[in-house]
Amino acid sequence: MIGFMGDVTLDTLKPGAAAHVVALDARHPLRRRLLELGFIRGARVEVMRFAPLGDPVHLRLGRTDLALRAADLHGVTVRAVQGGV
Amino acid sequence: MTSPLATILGSLAGTPRTLPELSRSLGSSPQALEGMLQTLYAGGYVQEAVQNQGDCSCSGCSLKSMCRNFGDETPEFHLLRLTERGEKYLNRIAPQPVP
Amino acid sequence: MTASPPPSPRLPTAPRVDEVACAATVARLRAHREPRVLVVGNPNTGKSTLINAVAGTHLKVGNWSGVTVEKREAHLKRGEQTIHLLDLPGAYSLSPHTPEELITRTALLDEAPDVLLNVVDAGNLERNLYLTLQLLEFRVPLTIALNLVDEARNKGLEVDAGALSAQLGVPVVETVGVKSLGTAGLLDATLSGAQVGAVLRYPDAIEAAAAELEGRMVNLSTLPPHAHRYLALxxxxxxxxxxxxxxxxxxxxLLDAADAHRAALELAGLDPLIEIAEARYAxxxxxxxxxxPQAELKLTLTEKLDKLALHPWxxxxxxxxxxxxxxxxTFTVAAPFVDLIGGPLQDVASGWAAGLLGWAPLLKDIVVGAIIPGVGTVLSFLPTLLVLYLAMSFLEDSGYMARAAFLADRSMRGLGLDGRAFIPLILGFGCNVPAVYATRTLERKSDRVLVSMILPxxxxxxxxxxYVIFSAALFPHAGAWIVWSMYVLGMAVAFAFAWVxxxxxxxxxGSGVLLELPPYRFPAWKVMWTHAARRTASFAKRARTTVLATVAVVWVLLSIPAVSGQAFGEVAPAQSLFGRVSQAISPVFAPLGFGNWQATGALVPGFIAKEVVVGTLGQIYLGEEAKRAAPxxxxxxxxxxxxxxxxxxxTSVQALPTLIALPSFGADSSAEQKTPLAAALAxxxxxxxxxxxxxxxxLYTPCVATIGAMQAEHGRRVAWLTVAYEMGIAxxxxxIVYQIARHFL
Structure with a gap:
């Protein structure tokens, strides 16, 4: 499934966009913490907004809100929700 | 939360937490979580991170007057963490790592 | 609150499952002369009260055989029909953890129930529904009594009984047991409208295994048919x-077959216990x-608040x-009380002490001249701190603190820190000591050391x-601005120091930053009060211990004459040992504008605890005067x-409206009357x-307690380096401030 055409990294999404988690970089510094928070395959993640200075990014995962830096979003591969952008 | 038990297990991975902390980070009521924790406890997925040994309590801590957890009502579970079984379960539902 | 009459039960619109079995059950129910109604519910749902209201004097109380759990049953006449009502012990689930739950489960299997009445706490729906979903696995008609609706309403929770009924496929009756609201129609609804509800679907593999087990049970006459699905699961x-x-x-x-299924499911990576519970909880x-719907409302409220709180500009x-x-x-509300304790109350205390201790001049001196002005001055700030702690408690508990970390993250990055480092810094506004310990939440050691070093x-x-006493003395109309600028200056110096x-x-x-943003909530007053009161009490305790001891030592030093020919306790402050030592140091501070020995002297005990600075100032300036207090x-x-x-x-209440007028920062109730200490400082x-x-x-030094905390966390070297750096920076x-300000002020 990895390498599917619609797959992008999470840092490319704009506020308001939603996507499903496809993969998580094995060397991601936050791999464990992200799993803890429910970044499991198929989980729906939505980009809420960027912080005042453009970074970090406010995300909603399921019903949990969290913030990650754009650099840390690069290691998360997602597939856009149909019609979600 | 479409899979509440998995979410709880996820929240406990790596970081032991108390019921009030879980409640705050998951946005669920402590009452609702208590039943779920009991199920996970019964299934051997979570355990108490600190074995209650009588002397291990807030009363001996010099910082308790400043501490947010002290005195809150957390009768049943103190600090919870994953068991090996819980870790294994979580690893199974985790997304595949990028090769 | 006004109790509205309960609505008549709404019939479900969800598709009926297993129409045939349902029809058969209803028919059997109608034919039956004495329907058996089992009442089931979680503990603390007001079930007993509700049953009392329904059954009244017919209720008989006994014991379940072999255990000391109360057994309550009633035979009720309804027209020509006799209804047997059995109230089961409170249970959270039917996978029994307690004797009560075991009794309830056994009764459901053995007591041949015709109908189930499930009492549900409207204020705690999610937890209560777990049991409901388990009950629905019994092929027995069920009715829900949605109880405690009044209490739920008081909590701001309005349960939509129609939606609940539609989702579960069973009738729902709203009740308030204590007021007997809805109880009259409850039995009717339970008996006549009763129907088997919607069945929850589990993952396919589980369903297949359950179906196979159920199939085996059909041939076993020993197991009650209504419980087959429940037993299989x-x-x-x-x-x-x-x-x-x-x-x-x-x-x-049957057990062997079940074990085989379990083993197969486990092999396929499914733990049936978790899969089944997961489906029910979900x-x-x-x-x-x-x-x-309010629970969703809370989320939308969080969204709306975040639109503002996290707005780009x-x-x-x-x-x-x-x-x-x-x-x-802290100024407008607390200041009048600060003035009260620091002024009139202190005067009264001195007056009484002077009257009572007239027989012991030296004791009178230390109480009236040192302890009351010293400790009293420190205690007079309790109201200020209580208000500050309440406000901080509010910001922490409401979920705003996490937003502050989000906003601050980008600016903290310049220092190689992240937004989370901002939280110990803000906690430092309350007390540096727990803030030093709070740096533990940071992952990297260099971050922890850095934040601890700038924390003071x-x-x-x-x-x-x-700040409060000086701004009351010198800047009576700009107090809040002075205090605010001190906090801002502290932060600016902290960041500059961190950069260096x-x-x-x-x-x-390293890298990798994750912040959690919990939903906003209105903090419970009780919790806020408990936190704030506890922190304030710890300040008051320091006033009784550390401050009292320091004040006593300063008094002794102030009483030891440094010139010959003077007796202990009879010396003017300037000629005391304390005065002389302070005078020796004071030239160091002459370029800073406060080279007088009193100001210098007060800084020394401030090393023990910063609030002692005012205590000592109180002693030095007011001690002489206070000693002369008239009985x-x-x-x-x-x-x-x-x-x-x-x-x-x-004054405090009158000052409240000025808070709303945001642009006017001059509001300061202590502007007109100065406490004696403020007057002396002026x-x-x-x-x-x-x-x-x-x-x-x-800026000048962390207090002893903070130094101790830093030493404990990062070692002696870091702690004392910090003290040295900060002395110089201060x-x-x-x-700089004096040399610039003296041209303008």
Whole structure:
């Protein structure tokens, strides 16, 4: 499934966009913490907004809100929700 | 939360937490979580991170007057963490790592 | 609240499952002469009260055989029909953990129920629905009594009984057991409208295994048909008490089959216990969200608040405005009480002490001349701290603190830190000691050391009294601004110092930052009060211990004559040992504008605890005067106290509206009347010198407790390096402020 055409990294999404988690970089510094928070395959993640200075990014995962830096979003591969952008 | 038990297990991975902390980070009521924790406890997925040994309590801590957890009502579970079984379960539902 | 009449039960619109079986059950129910109604519910759902209201005097109370759990049943006449009502013990689930739950489960299997009445706490729907979903696995008609709706309403929870009924496929009746509301129609609904509800679908593999087990049960006449699905699922869950029961009754084949299924499912990566519970909890949560729209409302409220609080342009101004509001609050609301304790109450205490201790001049001296002005001055700031702690508690508990970390993250990055480092810094505004320990939440050691080293620049609440008394003395109309600028200056110095540290000795390392943003909530008053009261009490305790001891030592030093020919306790402060030593140091501070020995002297004990600075100032400036306090009669004192207290309350309440008028920062109730200490300070300091003094007190050293905490966390070297650096920085900053300010003020 990895390498599917619609797959992008999470840092490319704009506020308001939603996507499903496809993969998580094995060397991601936050791999464990992200799993803890429910970044499991198929989980729906939505980009809420960027912080005042453009970074970090406010995300909603399921019903949990969290913030990650754009650099840390690069290691998360997602597939856009149909019609979600 | 479409899979509440998995979410709880996820929240406990790596970081032991108390019921009030879980409640705050998951946005669920402590009452609702208590039943779920009991199920996970019964299934051997979570355990108490600190074995209650009588002397291990807030009363001996010099910082308790400043501490947010002290005195809150957390009768049943103190600090919870994953068991090996819980870790294994979580690893199974985790997304595949990028090769 | 006004109790509205309960609506008649709404019939479900969900598709009926298993129409044939349902029809058969209803027919059987109608034909039956004595329907057996089992009442089931979680503990604390008001079930007993509700049953009392329904059954009244017919209720018989006994014991379940073999255990001391109460058994309550009633035979009710309804027309020609007799109804047998059995109230089961409270249970959270039917996978029994308690004797009560075991009794309930056994009764459901053995008591041949015709209908189930499930009592549900409207205020705690999600938890209660787990049991409901288990009950729906019994092929027995069920009705829900949605109880405690009044209490739920008081909590702001309005359960949509129609939605609940539609989701579960069973009738729902709203009740308030205590007021017998809805109880009249409850039995009717239970008996006539009763129907088997919607069945929850589990993952396919589980369903297949359950179906196979159910198929085996059909041939076993020993197992009650209404419980087949429940039993199959429980066996898959591996319920030990059920296994015990079934193996005792010789159903070993069934158990073996169940074990085989469990093993196969485990092999396929499914733990039936978790899969089944997961499905129930997920469904319970989903139904609760659909039936209690407010829970969603809370999320939308969080979204709306975040639109403002995290707004690209408004977010940061809102944060600064909130912090300023907190400081204004401490001024307008608490200041009249500060004046009350520091002024009239202290006078009364001195008067009484002078009267009582007239026989022991030296004791009178230390009480009236040292302890009352010293400890009293420190204690007078309790109201300020209580308000500050309440406000901080509010910000923490409401979920705003996490937003502050989000807003601050980008700016902290310049220092190689992240938004989370901002939280210990803000906690440092309360007290540096727990803030040092709070740095543990940071992952990297260099971050922890860095934040701890800059923490003491965050103005802790013990420094607040110094600002308050000086601004009352020297800047009566700009108090809030002075205090606010001290906090801002502290932060600015902290960040500058951090930048230098990063460049020189503590380079940034690693990456990966994650902040959680919990939903906003309105903090419970009780919790806020408990936190704030506990922190304030710990300040008051320090006043009784550390401050009292320091004040006593200072008194002794102030009483030891440094010139010959003077007796102990008879010496003027300037000629005391304390005065002489202070005079020796004071030239160091002459370029900063406060080279008088009193100001210098007060800084030394401030090392023990910053609030002691005011205590010592109180002792030095007021001690002489206080020693001469005239004895005061008891009645006179009470009268003065009452009058002054009334005035303080009045002033505080009158000051409240000025809070709303945001742009006017001048609101300061203590502007008109100065406490004696403020008056003394106004004579001793020029405004520029006062300002420099405040800056010096803000920056000069962490208190002993903070040094101890730093030593414990990062070692002796870090702790004492910090002290040394800060002394230097404080002196330079004080010099700059004085040299600039004296041209303008």
């Amino acid at each position: 429980s066996l898959l869950e591996g319920d030990p008490s059920l296994r015990g029961r079934l193996s005792a009754t010789g159903h070993t084949d 469904r319970a949560g989903e139904i609760a969200r659909l039936a209690v 408004l977010g940061i101004p809102i944060f600064l405005a909130l912090v300023l509001t907190v400081f204004r609050l 620049f965050m103005s802790c609440s013990a420094r607040l009294p110094v 540290l990063r460049k020189t000795s503590l380079p940034a390392e 005061l009669g008891f009645a006179q004192g009470v009268e003065q106290t009452a009058l002054a207290t009334w005035n303080a309350v009045k 004579r001793a300091f020029t405004p520029a010198a006062g300002l420099a003094y405040l800056v010096f007190v803000l 002196w330079v900053a004080g010099l």
